[in-house]
Amino acid sequence: MxxxxxxxxxxxxxxxxxxxxxxxxxxxxxxxxxxxxxxxxxxxxxxxxxxxxxxxxxxxxxxxxxxxxxxxxxxxxxxxxxxxxxxxxxxxxxxxxxxxxxxxxxxxxxxxxxxxxxRRLHHVSEAFCEDPLRILRTARFLARFHHLEFHISQETMALMTQMAGSGEVGHLVPERVWQEIQRALHEATPTVFFTALRDCGALDDLIPELRDEVNFTNAMKALTCISEQADTTTDCRTAALLSTLDAASGPARAKALKAPNECQDMSRLVIECSPELNRRNTLTGERLLSVMERADAWRRPERLERLLTTCCCLPDGLSHQQHLRIEHALVAARKISARDLIPLGFKGKALGEALQRERLKAVEQALTETETAHKTG
Missing domain, CATH: 3.30.460.10 (Beta Polymerase, domain 2)
Structure with missing residues (x-):
């Protein structure tokens, strides 16, 4: 032995x-x-x-x-x-x-x-072609070692292209595909993974929505930005990757990839809420309160924070200054609770409406305060 x-x-x-x-x-x-x-x-x-x-x-x-x-x-x-x-x-x-x-x-x-x-990634033998998962593994190793100037050899890229063209990628178990994507999202240069898959044709089977050049370019910009943030979570990185898709195809693709529920939810939130937080739009109290409610900010403020972090990385997305204003508004809104309103005689539907009004007032006041402070500062 x-x-x-x-x-x-x-x-x-x-x-x-x-x-x-x-x-x-x-x-x-x-x-x-x-x-x-x-x-x-x-x-x-x-x-x-x-x-x-x-x-x-x-x-x-x-x-x-x-x-x-x-x-x-x-x-x-x-x-x-x-x-x-x-x-x-x-x-x-x-x-x-x-x-x-x-x-x-x-x-x-x-x-x-x-x-x-x-600094070369090269297949051991022609048996490389027998397992299409090796396309994703090779792309992932490129994402891991790209900063060390590694590259995929021409011969191996040719094999990957041949394999992708054969339709074998479509036979991969979705759970194993997601395992490779999830790991790639946390490699040193995650965009390189998706670029390599696009170059060999495998991305057409895995995330066909990114076949569009504009979608792909903007997705890679968002992913680059989010991966440069300290310890950003998988759901944020997944949402950045799928952020250029529409409200129907984004969540559907996350589900098809067998991404965990939190990744599917964050992808949906980013696609739905990013138009509200676009830096070209006026950040009104009503718009912001709607985003807070959809993100379940009262019970899960950390979820809203991850949403904001991701939206900051989108083209024309949330600015840093707006991010700070929203954080201030969230602190103010979370101070309003039903327990404070019940002694005033509110209950049932009226209690919910009063809670909504008071939170909106708190949000609008906080936005005004931070805007004034920014102008005078």
Whole structure:
């Protein structure tokens, strides 16, 4: 039995980057041997085990063969006679197909170190074409390493274009597509992910609404802006990506991508409310109160804050000064509560109407105060 560190941990160590996750491959062992050593098997599809102490993943060396369409169209073969090189051969990119032995030696049968030096993302073999998810993975690695001047090789881009043209992308499981998109949204340069997908033709299947040049350009500007904000959440980044779509297609695309509910909701809110917050419009109390109510600002003020942050990144969107004014108005409006009005004799429908009036007064007064302060300041 031989154990090797593989994949991203080896790649990142050679790049001088922090190594957070370690994956291992075990050559010359059986599942029974792993279980006898105290490892816990996880999943039914692949021979993967968790270390009894560290919890890190140890996978038996395996080969994969394409038998059908989509992610589940593979047969897996695992046996003690599968070599390390055979296991590495099934991987996507050369920079992910290296291993490190116990003595520190690097096993690199496909030129991963050379491609690291040349900042090149290149497929290991023609088997790259067997899994369309590799299109998204390659684009995601480009988004991660673009700031280090990485690029996709011409040969690999040609394969990606061929794969996208075959219609294989349409057979991907939506949940796995979203997993890649979500991770890409938080990479160092997320726009590069979507640009690479557009260049190879895969974006036409995944987010066809961004085929329009204006939609794509404005979406990338919004995504660039939101990704430069400190620790912006996935729902904000998703909403920025889909912000150029209309009120019907935006939420529908978020749903089709299997984005979580909070991402679908924020996409809908941004598309619906951004016209109200357009910097060319006068920010009236009624308009702002409507936005607050749709964002459920009374119970979830942080949701309104995420909406405002996203709208600030849209073309002609909310200005920084307007953002500050709205925050001040929200503080004033949240001070008005039904408990203050009930002793005055309001109840039922009349209570709701009185609450609406008082909140509107508070919002309008706050807007006036901040406008006056801005002019005199």
């Amino acid at each position: 031989e154990i090797y560190l593989v994949g991203g941990a080896v790649r990142d160590e050679l790049l001088g980057l922090p190594v957070t996750d370690r994956d291992w491959v075990v050559v010359g062992a059986t599942a029974e041997q792993m279980l006898a050593l105290g490892y816990k098997q996880v999943g039914a599809d692949f021979p993967v085990f968790l270390h009894p102490k560290t919890g890190e993943e140890y996978a038996l060396a395996r080969t994969e063969r394409k038998q059908g369409k989509g992610y589940h169209g593979f047969t897996v073969y695992s046996s003690p006679d599968v070599t390390l090189e055979e296991d590495l051969l099934r991987r996507d990119l050369t920079i992910n197909a290296m291993a490190k032995g116990r003595n520190g030696s690097i096993i690199d049968p496909f030129g991963g170190q050379r491609d690291l030096q040349h």
